[in-house]
Amino acid sequence: MKLRTPYLLFLGDAHDQLAAKTAAGVAYWRPEWSLGQLRLPGCKADLGLPDLTLEEAAERGAKTVIIGIANRGGVIAESWLPTLLRAMELGMDLASGLHRRLTDVAPLRELAARLGRRLSDVRHPTREFEVGSGRKRSGKRLLTVGTDCSLGKMYTSLAIEREMRRRGLKADFRATGQTGILIAGSGVSVDAVISDFISGATEWLSPDNETDHWDIIEGQGSLFHPSFAGVSLGLLHGAQPDAIVMCHEPTRTHMRGLPHYPLPSLRECIDANIAAGRLTNPAIRCVGISINTAALDDSTADSLLKQTADAFGLPCVDPVRGGVAAIVDRL
Amino acid sequence: MKLRTPYLLFLGDAHDQLAAKTAAGVAYWRPEWSLGQLRLPGCKADLGLPDLTLEEAAERGAKTVIIGIANRGGVIAESWLPTLLRAMELGMDLASGLHRRLTDVAPLRELAARLGRRLSDVRHPTREFEVGSGRKRSGKRLLTVGTDCSLGKMYTSLAIEREMRRRGLKADFRATGQTGILIAGSGVSVDAVISDFISGATEWLSPDNETDHWDIIEGQGSLFHPSFAGVSLGLLHGAQPDAIVMCHEPTRTHMRGLPHYPLPSLRECIDANIAAGRLTNPAIRCVGISINTAALDDSTADSLLKQTADAFGLPCVDPVRGGVAAIVDRL
Numbered sequence: 221m222k223l224r225t226p227y228l229l230f231l232g233d234a235h236d237q238l239a240a241k242t243a244a245g246v247a248y249w250r251p252e253w254s255l256g257q258l259r260l261p262g263c264k265a266d267l268g269l270p271d272l273t274l275e276e277a278a279e280r281g282a283k284t285v286i287i288g289i290a291n292r293g294g295v296i297a298e299s300w301l302p303t304l305l306r307a308m309e310l311g312m313d314l315a316s317g318l319h320r321r322l323t324d325v326a327p328l329r330e331l332a333a334r335l336g337r338r339l340s341d342v343r344h345p346t347r348e349f350e351v352g353s354g355r356k357r358s359g360k361r362l363l364t365v366g367t368d369c370s371l372g373k374m375y376t377s378l379a380i381e382r383e384m385r386r387r388g389l390k391a392d393f394r395a396t397g398q399t400g401i402l403i404a405g406s407g408v409s410v411d412a413v414i415s416d417f418i419s420g421a422t423e424w425l426s427p428d429n430e431t432d433h434w435d436i437i438e439g440q441g442s443l444f445h446p447s448f449a450g451v452s453l454g455l456l457h458g459a460q461p462d463a464i465v466m467c468h469e470p471t472r473t474h475m476r477g478l479p480h481y482p483l484p485s486l487r488e489c490i491d492a493n494i495a496a497g498r499l500t501n502p503a504i505r506c507v508g509i510s511i512n513t514a515a516l517d518d519s520t521a522d523s524l525l526k527q528t529a530d531a532f533g534l535p536c537v538d539p540v541r542g543g544v545a546a547i548v549d550r551l
Numbered sequence: 552m553k554l555r556t557p558y559l560l561f562l563g564d565a566h567d568q569l570a571a572k573t574a575a576g577v578a579y580w581r582p583e584w585s586l587g588q589l590r591l592p593g594c595k596a597d598l599g600l601p602d603l604t605l606e607e608a609a610e611r612g613a614k615t616v617i618i619g620i621a622n623r624g625g626v627i628a629e630s631w632l633p634t635l636l637r638a639m640e641l642g643m644d645l646a647s648g649l650h651r652r653l654t655d656v657a658p659l660r661e662l663a664a665r666l667g668r669r670l671s672d673v674r675h676p677t678r679e680f681e682v683g684s685g686r687k688r689s690g691k692r693l694l695t696v697g698t699d700c701s702l703g704k705m706y707t708s709l710a711i712e713r714e715m716r717r718r719g720l721k722a723d724f725r726a727t728g729q730t731g732i733l734i735a736g737s738g739v740s741v742d743a744v745i746s747d748f749i750s751g752a753t754e755w756l757s758p759d760n761e762t763d764h765w766d767i768i769e770g771q772g773s774l775f776h777p778s779f780a781g782v783s784l785g786l787l788h789g790a791q792p793d794a795i796v797m798c799h800e801p802t803r804t805h806m807r808g809l810p811h812y813p814l815p816s817l818r819e820c821i822d823a824n825i826a827a828g829r830l831t832n833p834a835i836r837c838v839g840i841s842i843n844t845a846a847l848d849d850s851t852a853d854s855l856l857k858q859t860a861d862a863f864g865l866p867c868v869d870p871v872r873g874g875v876a877a878i879v880d881r882l
Binding site: 351352353354355410411412413414415416418419420443444446447448449450451452453454455457475478480481492495496499500 | 682683684685686741742743744745746747749750751774775777778779780781782783784785786788809811812823826827830831
C-alpha cells in the first residue's frame, strides 16, 4: 500500500494527548507532509499544527486524511462519519491504523467506490506474499531489534534514516507496523501477515537496491517475548540485516503484558539475534545500542549510556536525547 | 474445528499414488475411522480399502467425506461436484486439506447451508485466537522439531501417541497441519494463522490437562529454514514442551526448496531448540532423535541409528522401521 501525500491529521474526539500518539508520530517525523490537524468538539489532543477545516485542507492540497488516533477496541466512531464522508467528496483518500477496517463501514466503502477514493487500512495487508526465498539481495540493510516490544525501535529507525539522509547517504525507512506505515506512506504490518509468509513479506518490503543504499527496517517484538518471538524471527530472517541496532528500556521490570517474564540481558539478546540472523546473512553484526532513557534524569542517562558503550565496545545512544550520529558513524 | 467420524476417503481422479498421500496418511493412522475409499473413473491411486458408493458409505455410517488428494493449485475440480453434492444429500459433511476452499465453491456452499452440513477447510483456521500468554499449563507436552520441513515430524508424533496409548498412558496427538488435522479430527493449521497469534493458537491447541497426560504436538518447519522459522519458533514457545524429539532425514543435501541452504547439524539444531524453548519452559529437554531412513538399506540404517544414539546419548529411532518404544521409555 502506498499513501498519497500530503496529509490532514484527523484527531477526532481524542480524550487525551496519548490517544493521538499515532498522529503525533506522523507530525514529528513527517512535518513536510503534515499540513494541519482536524479536531472534533471535545478533542483534548493538540499536535501544535494549524487547525484546518476540510475545505482549507483541500485547498492546500491535502491528499489523504490520516485517522491518527487510538481508542478502545480500535473502532471507527459514528460521530466521525460526516467528516470522513465530506473529506472524500472533497477529493481526499482515507487511511487508518485502527483495528476495525474503514472498508467494513458501509457508508465509507460505498462512497469511496462511487468516487474512486482509496481506503487504506494499514494494519491489514491487502496483498498476497510469496514464502521467503532466503536469496541474498543487493544493497545494505539495518534492522532494529529489541529486548522487548514498544521501546523505541521505530523512533530509532527513523532517527537513523534522518541522520543518514542529512549526511547525503542513501537510506529508506521500511515500515513494519501501522504507525510506521503512516509515517513512511507505505509498508507492511508484518504481525498481521499469515505466518507462512512473514519472512517473504519482509523480503518483498526490502527488495534489491543499489550497492551503497541502506534500508532501515523497523523491528517488531523481541526474540524473548513469548507472544511475538515468531514474528521477530521471521522478520530477522527476511530482513537479512548486515547491521542490527539493539533497542532497550532500562527501567522496564518485565516483558510488556507478561508480569511473570523478566527482560533478557542486553548481551543475551544481542547474541541470540546475531546467532539467528547468521542463517540468512553470515556477515550480520551489531553496530550499536539504542536506549530509551525518557524515565531517567540527565546525569543518570548519560552515565548509563557511557557505561553501556564501554561494556559492549559499541556506540550507545538515546535517539531522542542525543541523536544517533555515533551509530551512523559505524555504518 | 472438529470433524465428525467415521470417514469416507474421496480420491477423485488422483493420477498416481502420491497424489493421494493425505488420504493414505488418514487410512494408515486412523483405520478405525476409514470405512472405505471412493474413486472416480481414471483414478490411479488405491489405499487398499473397500471401494464404496456414496449410498454404501452412508449405510455404514460415514459422517464426513475427506477430500484427501493433492493436485496442481490445490483446486476443487468441477468433475468432483456431483459426488460431493450427493454426499451432502445423504447426510455427510465435507472436509478438505486443499488450498482452495470448499466454501468458495457456490454450489457446495449453498447446498451445505440449505441442509445444515459442515464444510471444513482444514488448511484455513476459522476461529480467532488470543496472543500467547506464556502462562504455564498443567499436564505434559512433547513437541517434534526438525532439521528441515517434511521429514517425518507428523509420523513421529503419531507413532509416539500410538505407543503411549498401547502402554495405557494418557496421550493425545495435537495436529498443526492439514493432514494431521484430518487424522486427528481436529487441530489448527498454524502456518495459516495470522503471525501475531502463532504462539497463542498453539496454547489454545494444547490446553491445561491432567498432570500425567501428554500432548504430542506435531511440529512444523525448522528453526533453520529461512522461509518458515518464525512459525517454528512461535510453535515452540506456545507448545512449552517438556520434551522435544529431533527429526531428521540423513540423505537430504539442502533445506527443502532452497538449494543454497545446507542442513544444520543435529547438534546445532538440538541446541538451538533447547535454548529458544527455555524461554517458556526452563525444564525442556531432548528425549530422542527420529531419523527417516527410508532411503537407506537395512544395515546402513541400523548402524546410523546406533552411531547417532551413541554420539548423543539419546534414543535414536526410525518410527517406520523400528517404532518409537525407546523414546517412550524415556518419558
